[in-house]
Amino acid sequence: MELAQLIECCILKIKMSRSKDYYSILGISRDADEKQIKSAYRKLARKYHPDVNPNNKEAEDKFKQVTEAYECLKDADKRKMYDSYGDRWQDAHAYQAQGGDMGGSRFDFGDAGSIFEDLFGGFQNTDGFGDVFQQQGRRRSRNDSPPQDINISIEVTLEEIASGTKKTIEYTALDGCNTCSGTGQVRTRRSSKCSGCGGKGVVHQFPGMNMKCSACGGSGSTNIDNCPTCRGKCTIHANRKVEVTIPKGITNGKKLRVPGRGSAGSRMKIGDLYVKVTEKSHPVFQRNGDNLEVKVPVSYIDVLLGAEIRIPTLTGSVSMKIPECTQNNQKFRLTGKGMPTLSKQVGDLYAVIQVKIPKQISDEEKNILLNLREISGVTV
Numbered sequence: 389m390e391l392a393q394l395i396e397c398c399i400l401k402i403k404m405s406r407s408k409d410y411y412s413i414l415g416i417s418r419d420a421d422e423k424q425i426k427s428a429y430r431k432l433a434r435k436y437h438p439d440v441n442p443n444n445k446e447a448e449d450k451f452k453q454v455t456e457a458y459e460c461l462k463d464a465d466k467r468k469m470y471d472s473y474g475d476r477w478q479d480a481h482a483y484q485a486q487g488g489d490m491g492g493s494r495f496d497f498g499d500a501g502s503i504f505e506d507l508f509g510g511f512q513n514t515d516g517f518g519d520v521f522q523q524q525g526r527r528r529s530r531n532d533s534p535p536q537d538i539n540i541s542i543e544v545t546l547e548e549i550a551s552g553t554k555k556t557i558e559y560t561a562l563d564g565c566n567t568c569s570g571t572g573q574v575r576t577r578r579s580s581k582c583s584g585c586g587g588k589g590v591v592h593q594f595p596g597m598n599m600k601c602s603a604c605g606g607s608g609s610t611n612i613d614n615c616p617t618c619r620g621k622c623t624i625h626a627n628r629k630v631e632v633t634i635p636k637g638i639t640n641g642k643k644l645r646v647p648g649r650g651s652a653g654s655r656m657k658i659g660d661l662y663v664k665v666t667e668k669s670h671p672v673f674q675r676n677g678d679n680l681e682v683k684v685p686v687s688y689i690d691v692l693l694g695a696e697i698r699i700p701t702l703t704g705s706v707s708m709k710i711p712e713c714t715q716n717n718q719k720f721r722l723t724g725k726g727m728p729t730l731s732k733q734v735g736d737l738y739a740v741i742q743v744k745i746p747k748q749i750s751d752e753e754k755n756i757l758l759n760l761r762e763i764s765g766v767t768v
Contacts, residue, residue, distance in 0.1 A: 410457035410470060418471075422462065429458040438645055439633045442730060452647050533622060535659035536562070536651040539643075542663060544634055546670045546680075550702045550727060552636035557663065559630075562623040562651035568615035570656040572622040579609040622654040632663050637728040640667040640675075672700055678735030679726045685744045686710065699739045701725045708739065716743040 414428040432454040441447035460466045564570035581587040585601035589608040600606035614620030650659025674681045694712040698705045726735025
């Protein structure tokens with residue numbers, strides 16, 4: 389099989405491997421306008437958002453897909469690249485930024501290296517195609533870096549957990565460089581010796597035949613240089629502000645995932661943000677799972693005679709009767725006055741009676757107590 393036929397076969401194999409249809413993911417036609425794209429995204433984002441579907445991996449994946457589709461199709465240039473090259477539009481965009489065109493003999497094999505290795509594997513240890521494709525793959529991936537997740541902790545009060553709240557978080561992350569579209573390289577007006585082939589114009593020489601360098605097209609020079617904004621790093625530091633919804637009844641130490649708000653890697657790929665919810669200690673209540681416990685000071689007279697006392701709760705105080713001769717540290721349960729849960733159930737509140745002994749008493753009180761001791765037969 390001739391070289392041109394082999395390359396054509398590989399290109400066909402790449403096209404057949406495309407699997408993502410952004411238009412189908414958003415449920416729109418290929419001629420949809422910007423307004424229709426935005427409307428479709430908002431509807432699906434509300435439906436599959438992780439806050440609406442907690443602990444639902446399938447919904448998270450779907451949300452990530454619709455976000456990826458929207459981020460591409462909302463941008464006219466990215467959409468044009470996608471319409472031409474399918475879900476390999478980012479590779480095509482990066483390749484063109486490096487001075488290539490997607491036709492003729494100047495084709496960047498990029499991430500399809502494994503496909504070519506399958507077809508040309510027999511040449512890998514000889515003076516043939518395999519070594520060339522490996523060189524191309526190494527050159528292209530020089531600036532590649534994976535996206536990174538970011539982990540942040542925030543503190544919330546029991547009251548905020550009980551009712552649910554929103555928190556605005558400020559943090560620093562890496563954003564993809566817009567100047568170079570996350571490739572780390574841009575075109576310049578001046579030309580310099582091509583680093584891909586060392587100025588030779590070829591990356592490898594076959595018996596009686598040369599392969600053009602895909603970076604310079606065989607000229608030996610190129611006007612591609614490191615991006616002046618990110619200095620070839622593909623990313624830049626940026627300050628971010630994100631509003632996070634704290635769901636009602638969340639447990640201490642639970643992590644909330646915010647898709648696509650982490651740090652970017654090369655080629656504009658972005659990680660996720662993970663927010664760890666830490667519960668602040670409360671001056672009145674102690675939390676035990678879904679239940680709360682509160683210590684209630686009561687006078688020794690009231691615990692002996694019984695009384696109606698006030699019990700603090702997260703939503704205000706309530707009345708509760710205690711019987712005669714209530715014991716110190718005795719617990720009383722108030723059903724449904726504890727913490728709500730993510731499953732919309734509510735725990736209980738336990739009031740722990742703490743007998744309050746006065747530091748001093750009057751002569752009249754003392755005489756009454758002495759008579760009481762004599763009547764009850766209590767001895768020291």
